Amino acid sequence: MINEVNGLIESSQKIVIIQADNPDGDSLASALALEQILGDLGKEPWLYCGVNIPTYLRYLAGWDRVSDELPQQFDLSIIVDTSSETLLGKLAETAQMMWLKSKPAIVIDHHEGDQSISFATNSINESAVATGELIYEIAKQLHWPLSHSAMTMLATSIMADSRGLTTDKTSARSIHVIAELVEKGVSIPELEAARRASMRRPAELVTYKGVLLQRVEYLADNRVATVTIPWQEIEKYSHAYNPTMLVIEDMLLAENARIAIGFKQYPDGKITAKLRANYGSPIAGELAAHFGGGGHPYAAGFKITDGRLFSEIKSECTKLASDLLDKIDGGKSDETIQHTRAQG
Numbered sequence: 001m002i003n004e005v006n007g008l009i010e011s012s013q014k015i016v017i018i019q020a021d022n023p024d025g026d027s028l029a030s031a032l033a034l035e036q037i038l039g040d041l042g043k044e045p046w047l048y049c050g051v052n053i054p055t056y057l058r059y060l061a062g063w064d065r066v067s068d069e070l071p072q073q074f075d076l077s078i079i080v081d082t083s084s085e086t087l088l089g090k091l092a093e094t095a096q097m098m099w100l101k102s103k104p105a106i107v108i109d110h111h112e113g114d115q116s117i118s119f120a121t122n123s124i125n126e127s128a129v130a131t132g133e134l135i136y137e138i139a140k141q142l143h144w145p146l147s148h149s150a151m152t153m154l155a156t157s158i159m160a161d162s163r164g165l166t167t168d169k170t171s172a173r174s175i176h177v178i179a180e181l182v183e184k185g186v187s188i189p190e191l192e193a194a195r196r197a198s199m200r201r202p203a204e205l206v207t208y209k210g211v212l213l214q215r216v217e218y219l220a221d222n223r224v225a226t227v228t229i230p231w232q233e234i235e236k237y238s239h240a241y242n243p244t245m246l247v248i249e250d251m252l253l254a255e256n257a258r259i260a261i262g263f264k265q266y267p268d269g270k271i272t273a274k275l276r277a278n279y280g281s282p283i284a285g286e287l288a289a290h291f292g293g294g295g296h297p298y299a300a301g302f303k304i305t306d307g308r309l310f311s312e313i314k315s316e317c318t319k320l321a322s323d324l325l326d327k328i329d330g331g332k333s334d335e336t337i338q339h340t341r342a343q344g
């Protein structure tokens with residue numbers, strides 16, 4: 001497998017590196033690491049992603065080289081950090097998918113499971129905490145050159161998906177890879193300082209966060225935290241930051257809090273909700289699905305456009321959350337826990 005991958009890369013000149021339509025720290029840093037490596041191998045890499053790179057990732061140098069179009073001509077594609085064709089929807093919409101399928105495609109991904117990309121020529125899909133961990137090991141096996149910036153990106157990708165080496169998928173191997181990267185000169189404090197600097201916000205947002213926190217309600221024995229954001233505030237602050245995201249993690253810090261729900265009310269009657277659950281309370285996906293939305297056990301969302309009253313939606317949502325939590329606590333959690341695996 002690895003030799004076939006090597007052969008494909010050796011015989012190609014222009015190589016497109018593809019991220020799915022849900023770019024994150026792992027996919028972007030992995031793509032940027034590969035871009036470096038392929039460039040150092042004398043190839044012409046091209047970065048593609050169907051959607052805009054989220055602002056919180058724009059501290060990673062090179063994000064602005066990611067294009068939402070495939071180049072006119074290329075020899076090979078490398079799809080990173082996904083094995084789901086549905087996450088390549090933008091290519092399908094724009095008919096560029098035909099173009100992609102007409103060339104060999106390599107998948108490098110760490111979401112092992114039943115999904116696969118049907119047109120992939122080769123797939124390296126192994127358990128790892130991040131795609132960057134796999135790329136590091138491939139690079140070692142194939143003796144690819146690893147410049148300082150490539151190694152920095154690989155470490156960034158691993159630290160992102162492992163949330164600083166703390167998630168359950170973080171293995172001894174992940175820590176070994178980080179240790180080797182540090183030995184070779186990567187500075188973890190530097191990565192962290194860069195990430196934190198990117199999180200600084202205008203002062204008015206910090207003040208507004210305080211206003212939102214005062215508005216948080218703890219319901220159903222303090223297990224369900226809710227906050228509601230009216231249109232005037234969406235209009236005023238959304239360009240700078242998503243109001244819900246300012247407080248949703250803090251809402252989950254209260255004792256007994258199990259799930260946090262951020263509602264937004266729009267002038268046309270539309271209501272949206274963002275849901276985050278604490279570890280051990282994987283009900284977010286099921287709760288969102290009840291309202292026609294979706295997501296993962298710990299992070300999900302929904303949108304209501306049928307004109308139902310907000311007060312109704314809120315009380316139904318709180319009640320169902322409480323019921324789902326009771327069900328988990330009662331040990332009848334089998335159905336609740338079975339959800340699509342998070343694309344981390």
Ligand SMILES: [Mn+2]
Nearest residue numbers: 026081161344
């Ligand atoms: Mn990943």
